[in-house]
Amino acid sequence: MSYVAYADRDHEQEHHDPDTFITKYIWSQDHKVIAIQYGLTAIFVGLIALGLSAMMRLQLGFPDDFAFINPENYYQFITMHGMIMVIYLLTALFLGGFGNYLIPLMCGSRDMVFPFMNMLSYWVYLLSVIILIASFFVPGGSTGAGWTLYPPQAISPGTPGIDLGILMMLASLAVFIVAFTMGGLNYVTTVLQARCKGMTLMRLPLSVWGIFIATILGLLAFPALLVSAIMMLFDKTLHTSFFMPAISSMGIDPGYTGGSPILFQHLFWFFGHPEVYIVALPAFGIVSDLISTHARKNIFGYRMMVWAIIMIGGLSFIVWAHHMYVSGMNPYFGFFFATTTLIIAVPTAIKVYNWVLTLWEGNIHLRVPMLFSIGFIFTFIHGGLTGLFLGNVTIDLPLSDTYFVVAHFHMVMGVSPVLVVFGAIYHWWPKITGRMYNETLGKWHFWMTFLGTYAIYLPMHYLGFAGVPRRYFAMGNTDFLPDSAQDLNAAITMSALFVAATQILFFVNMIWSLKKGPKSDPNPWDATTLEWQTPDHPPKHGNWGHHLPEVHRWAYDYSVPGYKDDFIPQNVPADAAPAGREHDGDQ
Amino acid sequence: MSEAVLDSGATEAQGTQGLVDDWSRDKQVFGVPWGKAMMWIFLLSDTFIFSCFLVGYMMVRISTTDPWPVPSEVFALTLFGTSIPLVLIAIMTFILITSSGTMALAVNMGYRKDRKKTFWLMVATAALGASFVGMQAFEWTKLISEGVRPWGNPFGAAQFGSSFFMITGFHGLHVSAGVIYLLVIAFRVKNGFYEKHGGNYEIVEITGLYWHFVDLVWVFIFAFFYLW
Numbered sequence: 001m002s003y004v005a006y007a008d009r010d011h012e013q014e015h016h017d018p019d020t021f022i023t024k025y026i027w028s029q030d031h032k033v034i035a036i037q038y039g040l041t042a043i044f045v046g047l048i049a050l051g052l053s054a055m056m057r058l059q060l061g062f063p064d065d066f067a068f069i070n071p072e073n074y075y076q077f078i079t080m081h082g083m084i085m086v087i088y089l090l091t092a093l094f095l096g097g098f099g100n101y102l103i104p105l106m107c108g109s110r111d112m113v114f115p116f117m118n119m120l121s122y123w124v125y126l127l128s129v130i131i132l133i134a135s136f137f138v139p140g141g142s143t144g145a146g147w148t149l150y151p152p153q154a155i156s157p158g159t160p161g162i163d164l165g166i167l168m169m170l171a172s173l174a175v176f177i178v179a180f181t182m183g184g185l186n187y188v189t190t191v192l193q194a195r196c197k198g199m200t201l202m203r204l205p206l207s208v209w210g211i212f213i214a215t216i217l218g219l220l221a222f223p224a225l226l227v228s229a230i231m232m233l234f235d236k237t238l239h240t241s242f243f244m245p246a247i248s249s250m251g252i253d254p255g256y257t258g259g260s261p262i263l264f265q266h267l268f269w270f271f272g273h274p275e276v277y278i279v280a281l282p283a284f285g286i287v288s289d290l291i292s293t294h295a296r297k298n299i300f301g302y303r304m305m306v307w308a309i310i311m312i313g314g315l316s317f318i319v320w321a322h323h324m325y326v327s328g329m330n331p332y333f334g335f336f337f338a339t340t341t342l343i344i345a346v347p348t349a350i351k352v353y354n355w356v357l358t359l360w361e362g363n364i365h366l367r368v369p370m371l372f373s374i375g376f377i378f379t380f381i382h383g384g385l386t387g388l389f390l391g392n393v394t395i396d397l398p399l400s401d402t403y404f405v406v407a408h409f410h411m412v413m414g415v416s417p418v419l420v421v422f423g424a425i426y427h428w429w430p431k432i433t434g435r436m437y438n439e440t441l442g443k444w445h446f447w448m449t450f451l452g453t454y455a456i457y458l459p460m461h462y463l464g465f466a467g468v469p470r471r472y473f474a475m476g477n478t479d480f481l482p483d484s485a486q487d488l489n490a491a492i493t494m495s496a497l498f499v500a501a502t503q504i505l506f507f508v509n510m511i512w513s514l515k516k517g518p519k520s521d522p523n524p525w526d527a528t529t530l531e532w533q534t535p536d537h538p539p540k541h542g543n544w545g546h547h548l549p550e551v552h553r554w555a556y557d558y559s560v561p562g563y564k565d566d567f568i569p570q571n572v573p574a575d576a577a578p579a580g581r582e583h584d585g586d587q
Numbered sequence: 588m589s590e591a592v593l594d595s596g597a598t599e600a601q602g603t604q605g606l607v608d609d610w611s612r613d614k615q616v617f618g619v620p621w622g623k624a625m626m627w628i629f630l631l632s633d634t635f636i637f638s639c640f641l642v643g644y645m646m647v648r649i650s651t652t653d654p655w656p657v658p659s660e661v662f663a664l665t666l667f668g669t670s671i672p673l674v675l676i677a678i679m680t681f682i683l684i685t686s687s688g689t690m691a692l693a694v695n696m697g698y699r700k701d702r703k704k705t706f707w708l709m710v711a712t713a714a715l716g717a718s719f720v721g722m723q724a725f726e727w728t729k730l731i732s733e734g735v736r737p738w739g740n741p742f743g744a745a746q747f748g749s750s751f752f753m754i755t756g757f758h759g760l761h762v763s764a765g766v767i768y769l770l771v772i773a774f775r776v777k778n779g780f781y782e783k784h785g786g787n788y789e790i791v792e793i794t795g796l797y798w799h800f801v802d803l804v805w806v807f808i809f810a811f812f813y814l815w
Binding site: 003005006007008012113114181184185186188189190192193194195196197198199200201202203219220221222223224226227228230231234238239240241242255257258259260263266267270551 | 607608610611612613614615616617618619620621622624625628629631632633635636638639640643646647650651652653737738744745746748749753757785
């Protein structure tokens, strides 16, 4: 069936520029404004989560010195820290923030295909954030069930926040999923159906590929979380027994019978593992573009990079039970999930090799975004290698409930994506605001954050090997641990507070830039991708003025021999510049 | 299909490479309106929701230690002095499948730009959908009056009631939303809303996709919950 493509019908559409303050900045349907709204909200809740982690570290480093932190609070801090960081900060920032900003600009579209629903997505997300934050202030406080919310303890007496806290947490998650679905449908459909002339999928910048596949993962994984949230809400409010077995809780029979707590774990991790890649894939994509741009070299093995993203996305759906080795399972299942888990190392290693090979003999400009990208390669390799340990059943069993796991997942899906987030903000800041930031301050921010996070998480591996259990409020009299473990804990806390304080540099830099920063060039990094080629800087509503751009080459024509510049933007016609290396991208 | 644009002198590749080139061609992957593509993707996501519900139901049905009630007895209705198993469900299923038929006709009439027939067929679809929800309400009322609750029931395992209300409730919400969706689109067709916006009636087909999906999901619920 033939159908005139969206891009070819551009002249039929009416473009109404919003003119009032409210339609421009508040009830805006412009993807760029929505992206900034998403970004600011996500960073705001992220700061709350950062504060919570500082409180946890205070308790762990200096037990009993802080009277306002009791065991109940501690578990509430852990839970909210984890949940906010994973879902409300990283998922929302990468997909709602960068996805919204970059997809239409990089694909050469004027906006998302369904701008109204895109706007709705942000406001529903804001509602979920408000419910989440409100749960801090209800009687009993927010839930302290741990970010995995495992039943039966999540809704059994003895866990903090089992009255309203857990209900609001589950409701907030359900609302978030609705918001994500509305946004996610837009991102996927825009990439599929609304690219400009000449923009084939195999010419898309890897940022878009990463965000695109991550969004597909989200659309298929969040349903499992939604279903588990609904079932747990019913267990709590209607006293059904989906997840609750017949148990005696504190000497009282709560009247549940015959449910399966393991069912929750399966549903949760069927969401939870792809969630890791929902956060990681956009980071992979964005870092590829940053490295290529600032090394003035085409990304090594572009097509392999694309296939690796797709493979990782597919594999991420069949590894979830590696989070459940300790729950117990048939050894054949353990074998299966360990195998699939370790297979993921193959496409991931391809990506890491390709980043390093892109740097190889590149014309590396150690600007702030590049520093963060290289920092990411370090932390990601580090977190990835410890993943090989934990993917094996026999090694996972003794390590699973120790700080080794905390170190692993913070390296791989905490620090690594956050470094990319910073790199990406520094990279696209001139495009978003039209102003430059202070380079020196940015470099200080990088070095202090990068070295500081290593000082936090590297010692945690040792603590884990020594057997320090995770999730504990205080270690107490544990004979098998040397006293020096506590010294290390205190040192980690100092580093954590240092890193948290360092982030002030970032905000100072950005606020200074907004007020007094020098005006930036429309394309300060000499980048090839379409978002730097907009007629207005920063891009206005509709992005492209009167005519949509036409793309004639892939996104990585850097340092093409025989051309006057060391970059050829994607919209430069084929007869105006050499063809570049697009067709030997399979190297 | 839109013409492939490869202006850097590449010839059309064969085999797998050709397949990749074809799928990744510029402007759009599928030769369909974006709304239709978006609806398909949404339905894929929704499929995962219902799959999780059904898998969860099967899992608790296996894990519970109490005997599972016999559906053909619980869902029997006494008509004219004889107890007929699953008779109401059979009628409901028949109605929903009939509504898919009227929906398919509406899509056809939409593409023929016969606004009047499209409108009435969509209204008929919505009416059949509404009567399905009505019969579901009757079924719920009957079971509740017999003592079935989400937290327990006199026939056996507590999870029977929990899963029943949760799954049929979630499906019923989908049908109700579909009825509203159908009516909104039907009245827009009637008012000539789409004449002012390019005069194409793809939206009827997009609505139809959703409706057929809700129908298909019911077939699975019917098979796994009532017939098992």
